[in-house]
Amino acid sequence: MRSLTLHLKILIGVLVTLGLAITAYQILVLGIPVTEDETDDLWNIDAKVEFVGNAKDPVKVQMFVPPLNRDFVSLNESFISNNYGVSVNRVDGNRKVTWSARRASGNQTLYYRLVLTKRFSGEKAKVKGPIFRDSLPIDGPEKIAAEALLAPIRQHSADVETFVSETIKRVNDLSDDNVKLLLAGDTSTLHKARVVDLLLSIAHVPMEKVHTVRLEAGLAQSPELWLRSFNGNDWLYFNPDTGEQGLPADRLLWWIGDDALATVDGGKKANVTFTLSNSEMNAIRLAKLTDENTDAGFLEYSLYGLPLQTQQTFMIMVMIPIGVLVILILRNLIGLQTLGTFTPVLIALAFRETQLGFGIALFTVITALGLSLRSYLEHLKLQMLPRLSVVLTFVVVLIALISLFSHKLGLERGLSVALFPMVILTMTIERLSITWEERGAGHAMKVAIGTLFAASLAHLLMMVPQLVYFVFTFPAILLILVGFMLAMGRYRGYRLTELVRFKAFLKADS
Amino acid sequence: MFGLWKTWKALEARGIMGINRRNADYVLKYNRRHLYPIVDDKIITKQRALDAGIHVPQMYGVISTEKEIDTLDAIIDGRSDFVIKPAQGAGGDGILVVADRFEDRYRTVSGKIISHEDIEHQISSILTGLYSLGGHRDRALIEYRVIPDQIFKSISYEGVPDIRIIVLMGYPVMAMLRLPTRQSGGKANLHQGAIGVGVDLATGVTLRGTWLNSIIRKHPDTANAVDGVQLPNWDGFMKLAAGCYELCGLGYIGVDMVLDQEKGPLILELNARPGLNIQIANDCGLTQRTHAVEDHLETLARDGRQETVEQRVHFTQELFGHIPAQLAP
Numbered sequence: 160m161r162s163l164t165l166h167l168k169i170l171i172g173v174l175v176t177l178g179l180a181i182t183a184y185q186i187l188v189l190g191i192p193v194t195e196d197e198t199d200d201l202w203n204i205d206a207k208v209e210f211v212g213n214a215k216d217p218v219k220v221q222m223f224v225p226p227l228n229r230d231f232v233s234l235n236e237s238f239i240s241n242n243y244g245v246s247v248n249r250v251d252g253n254r255k256v257t258w259s260a261r262r263a264s265g266n267q268t269l270y271y272r273l274v275l276t277k278r279f280s281g282e283k284a285k286v287k288g289p290i291f292r293d294s295l296p297i298d299g300p301e302k303i304a305a306e307a308l309l310a311p312i313r314q315h316s317a318d319v320e321t322f323v324s325e326t327i328k329r330v331n332d333l334s335d336d337n338v339k340l341l342l343a344g345d346t347s348t349l350h351k352a353r354v355v356d357l358l359l360s361i362a363h364v365p366m367e368k369v370h371t372v373r374l375e376a377g378l379a380q381s382p383e384l385w386l387r388s389f390n391g392n393d394w395l396y397f398n399p400d401t402g403e404q405g406l407p408a409d410r411l412l413w414w415i416g417d418d419a420l421a422t423v424d425g426g427k428k429a430n431v432t433f434t435l436s437n438s439e440m441n442a443i444r445l446a447k448l449t450d451e452n453t454d455a456g457f458l459e460y461s462l463y464g465l466p467l468q469t470q471q472t473f474m475i476m477v478m479i480p481i482g483v484l485v486i487l488i489l490r491n492l493i494g495l496q497t498l499g500t501f502t503p504v505l506i507a508l509a510f511r512e513t514q515l516g517f518g519i520a521l522f523t524v525i526t527a528l529g530l531s532l533r534s535y536l537e538h539l540k541l542q543m544l545p546r547l548s549v550v551l552t553f554v555v556v557l558i559a560l561i562s563l564f565s566h567k568l569g570l571e572r573g574l575s576v577a578l579f580p581m582v583i584l585t586m587t588i589e590r591l592s593i594t595w596e597e598r599g600a601g602h603a604m605k606v607a608i609g610t611l612f613a614a615s616l617a618h619l620l621m622m623v624p625q626l627v628y629f630v631f632t633f634p635a636i637l638l639i640l641v642g643f644m645l646a647m648g649r650y651r652g653y654r655l656t657e658l659v660r661f662k663a664f665l666k667a668d669s
Numbered sequence: 670m671f672g673l674w675k676t677w678k679a680l681e682a683r684g685i686m687g688i689n690r691r692n693a694d695y696v697l698k699y700n701r702r703h704l705y706p707i708v709d710d711k712i713i714t715k716q717r718a719l720d721a722g723i724h725v726p727q728m729y730g731v732i733s734t735e736k737e738i739d740t741l742d743a744i745i746d747g748r749s750d751f752v753i754k755p756a757q758g759a760g761g762d763g764i765l766v767v768a769d770r771f772e773d774r775y776r777t778v779s780g781k782i783i784s785h786e787d788i789e790h791q792i793s794s795i796l797t798g799l800y801s802l803g804g805h806r807d808r809a810l811i812e813y814r815v816i817p818d819q820i821f822k823s824i825s826y827e828g829v830p831d832i833r834i835i836v837l838m839g840y841p842v843m844a845m846l847r848l849p850t851r852q853s854g855g856k857a858n859l860h861q862g863a864i865g866v867g868v869d870l871a872t873g874v875t876l877r878g879t880w881l882n883s884i885i886r887k888h889p890d891t892a893n894a895v896d897g898v899q900l901p902n903w904d905g906f907m908k909l910a911a912g913c914y915e916l917c918g919l920g921y922i923g924v925d926m927v928l929d930q931e932k933g934p935l936i937l938e939l940n941a942r943p944g945l946n947i948q949i950a951n952d953c954g955l956t957q958r959t960h961a962v963e964d965h966l967e968t969l970a971r972d973g974r975q976e977t978v979e980q981r982v983h984f985t986q987e988l989f990g991h992i993p994a995q996l997a998p
Contacts, residue, residue: 491689540790543797593799598860651690658676661685663884663949665676 167649171642178638185633194625201234202374204411205434206271208421212263216425218243220258223370223414223421224271227254231275231411239270253414267426275411288389289365295357304337305358312358319364319390320404326358327386327402348384352399355386365389368417369396371410376436382413382420462631470631475511475621477630480640482507482617487647489616494654495609498590503613505583510618518618519611522584525557526607529588530595537592551585684954686945695959699838699920700941707917708939712756712810714917721916723909724935726813726927731756733808735796738789744811752815753791755800756808763800764856765791766814766828778814778827779854815935818928820901826850826890831857832868832906832926835943835955838966839914840981841907842958842989844868845947846875846900851890857925859946864888866895867951871990873903879949905934907982913939915978923947958989 185191212218224247227233238245243258258269297305308329316322330338330351341354352368359366370382385406386397396406406412414420423429462473482504489495497503510518532553536546558581587610595603620626630636653661680687686695707713718725729751730744745751753765765788766778775783792809794800801807821830828849835843845865852862859865864885867876875898878885888895900906910924913936923943927935948955965984969976976984 494688540786540793542793543799649693651687651693653677653680653685653687654689655673657687658673658680660882661680661949662676663879663882664683664685664952665679 164649167645171645174638174645175642178635178642181635181638182633185635191632194628200276200374201438202273202275202411203436203438204273204275204372204374206273207432207434208258208269208271208429209432210267210423210426210429212265212267212426214262214264218258218260218263218267218426219424220269220426220429221422221424222256222258222271222431223418224254224256225273225275225372225411225413226252227275230408231277233273233275235272235274237270237272239272243269251416253416263426288394291363292360292365294363295360297357297361301341304340305361308335308337308341309358309361313362319388320395322362322364323355323359323366323386323388323395323397324402324404326355327397327399330355330358331400331402348399352384352386355399359388367415369415370413370420371406372413372433372435374409374411374435374437378435380433380435381431382433383410385410462634474627474631475508477634477637478621478627479504479508480637481626481630482621484640484644485617485620486613487644489609489613491647491650492654494656495613496606497610497613498587498594498606502583502587503610504617505580506587506610506614507618507621509580509583510614511622515615515618519615521561522611524561525554525584526588526591528557529554529584530592533588533592547585547589550588551581554581554584554588680954684957684960685948686955686959688945690956691942691945695837695921696942700922701918704918705941708919708922708941710756710808711754711758711938712808714936714939715810715812717916718936721912723912723916724932726752726815726929726932726935726937729811729813731808731810732792732796735793738792738796741789741792741811750814752812753788753795754810754812755795756810757801757805758795758807763791763795768814815927815929815937816931818901818930820898820928821848823891823893824848824888824895824898826888828853828856829927831937832900832928833865833943833947834906834910834924834926835947836910836914836922836924837959837962838920839911839976839978840962840965840985841870841910842962842985843947843951843953843955844870844906844910845950846895846898848878848888848895850880850888859944864895865946865950866898867947867953868900868903869990870907871986873900873906874898875900876951879946882946882949884949884952901928902934904982907986908978909934909936911978911981958985961988 186193206222206224208220208222210220220243224236225231225233226249238247238256238258240258242263243260245256245258247254247256249255256271308326312322312325312329316325329335330341332338333342333346338354341357342350356366356368366386366388369385369387371385372382373380384399386399387394387406388397389395395404397404421429421431462470462477465473483501486497486501486503490497490500506522509522512518513521529550533546533550536549541549591603591607594606707717712728712731715725715728729746729748730740732738732741732744749770750768752767755763758764767775767788768778769776773785775785775788777783795807795809798805798807815829817825817829824830825848830846830848833845833847834841844867846868847857847859848864848866849857850862850864854861857863859879862881864878864880866878868874869876875896878888878895880889886894886896906926906928909926913922913924914920917939919939919941921941921943923940925937925940927937929935945955962985
């Protein structure tokens with residue numbers, strides 16, 4: 160007996176641990192949202208390339224597109240163009256789209272559309288970057304100015320991060336003569352970045368120019384320049400105007416390097432405009448979309464991998480164990496009496512069709528009428544099977560009549576009874592009538608009310624949308640339920656009603 | 670909430686067994702499933718008992734098909750009183766007790782006059798499984814009607830009082846006399862309204878009674894005291910009950926017996942899931958007694974000994990009898 164208990168404990172432990180582990184994995188590692196209401200931002204970015212084509216030359220338009228390697232996942236990417244050939248290739252960590260056509264004249268418009276979302280998985284891929292580089296060639300007064308600037312920077316910095324930000328701060332100090340010399344009157348961000356690059360190269364600190372797009376809807380914008388440097392572990396991003404470190408979360412890295420965003424061969428007046436819009440989407444649906452475009456195939460093996468129709472069936476099915484659990488608790492812990500073991504669960508399922516209040520009314524009416532028929536049939540002394548068949552047919556006719564009347568009265572709700580399980584009703588009537596005869600009306604009433612109560616409770620619980628979502632999304636929860644049920648299987652404490660039943664003992668004492 | 674917890678603790682301290690404990694620790698542990706048919710089917714029980722030489726009410730015949738209902742007359746064979754039972758009935762349901770007959774009519778023990786067709790319909794209902802545990806097809810058993818001993822006349826209302834003894838691994842642990850009342854319709858089942866009266870295991874003297882979960886001392890119909898009655902042939906009952914372990918092999922059973930005025934103690938049926946109200950009737954929890962028996966069994970197993978029926982009866986009578994002296998917690 161003891162070994163059996165140990166066995167059971169281990170089994171329960173394994174099941175609960177497994178259930179918790181799988182669920183925790185789903186929530187924490189895969190990042191599946193815990194509630195259905197959780198939505199993610201979905202960004203729709205349109206880059207419109209306009210240019211004027213030369214009538215005679217072949218046209219080749221090249222534009223950088225986001226490499227999408229780390230923080231964002233592309234859901235959909237399209238290149239909209241008429242009569243252009245399109246190819247995408249990767250160059251030095253950048254992605255570049257090339258539109259080409261033999262001939263194009265007049266105003267041309269090409270679209271690049273990208274739908275993306277934040278990557279919701281917590282893991283980040285390891286990145287690699289340079290940590291050393293050669294100095295750029297420099298001499299004359301610039302060299303002296305640069306060295307004069309670098310001396311205090313070295314003094315005020317401790318590592319790559321502080322070095323870079325200190326450099327940027329110095330370069331932005333326009334009152335400094337050395338800076339003035341190096342900038343040579345051009346105080347544009349691009350030029351400042353170039354100067355910073357120069358200074359850093361003398362110190363052998365690698366630096367890259369990063370062009371980003373800001374994820375904000377309804378904002379006319381052009382790519383924003385950021386600087387980044389690799390510190391051995393990760394990229395550090397710096398604002399070239401302020402020296403501020405860290406790339407805000409709403410920046411999308413578009414391309415790296417000194418090149419212009421778009422180049423046009425065989426055309427002129429190239430211009431790129433960005434239009435951004437965002438929408439929200441249910442996180443799971445989003446995850447499904449993402450899934451198609453990434454290799455994270457976790458949803459493939461969840462219930463979401465099923466066809467939609469089947470999914471709906473399963474949404475009901477996975478809730479049945481919850482209903483059964485309610486019955487288990489009501490019967491074994493509380494001591495409520497119900498008709499049959501799982502009849503309440505079946506009735507609860509039937510309530511899905513009818514809604515609770517109407518379902519209870521319908522159940523009561525049909526059962527009451529069925530009981531009176533049953534008691535009439537009792538006088539005819541029929542055998543059980545024929546008698547049950549008569550009751551079943553009667554129930555069908557009754558339901559048809561109720562549907563008809565309620566339809567005539569304009570109560571569409573009445574039509575929902577069509578699928579109210581008739582066999583369940585018939586068996587309920589039969590068992591209730593036997594209980595009535597043998598244990599008396601009081602007991603039959605008690606059992607009937609107990610059954611309805613259990614069914615209502617199970618129904619209400621099985622209809623909680625958050626719970627349905629949760630169990631459907633994390634079916635491993637069912638393992639925990641099984642663990643609980645197993646534990647209940649060896650529960651030997653009193654039932655709540657027994658405390659009342661055995662009260663006589665305590666009265667005798669006092 | 671606190672009150673409930675106090676009740677819980679108090680019940681636990683008195684060793685009151687709840688349904689969950691009974692099922693988990695006794696029914697599931699000691700009663701192997703494949704042996705259930707022996708107790709669930711009264712015909713098999715009777716056969717076994719006859720083979721073992723244990724006294725049971727005489728069986729007149731068995732009807733197992735609709736066709737055989739025609740043989741009812743031959744089975745009754747002119748007897749004026751008999752009992753019709755479903756072989757696999759539960760809780761005394763579907764039992765028809767015929768006390769007398771005149772011409773074509775029969776009179777049940779409760780005084781209701783019924784026709785031959787009524788009896789045939791009853792048998793037909795039994796056959797279709799109306800009263801059986803799982804609704805399976807069943808057989809009808811026609812047997813001797815027990816005439817209760819005169820001793821019960823003053824403390825029972827119609828019907829046949831029976832004696833229920835709970836037997837754990839062959840050790841009788843608790844006994845109760847069940848008295849039909851007007852409310853129970855002559856049936857001796859507590860949930861139908863019969864009275865349960867505790868019985869001292871050693872002496873066979875009745876203690877107080879329980880009726881519908883409350884404690885009583887007088888029979889509600891006859892107003893006679895139910896306690897202090899000496900049951901005749903008590904040791905015979907105890908030995909009969911203890912011997913039922915060998916008969917069916919189930920370790921935790923309720924043995925239902927009657928005292929016929931001519932034939933003495935007879936086994937009526939065995940129950941693999943005996944009810945718990947016997948505790949109220951005896952004002953004593955089952956758990957302490959069963960634990961004592963289990964400890965004793967362990968000791969025996971260590972010594973490699975086994976006890977005879979007489980030794981087992983003696984053991985429990987010594988330990989649990991002569992209430993209330995020994996079992997103060």
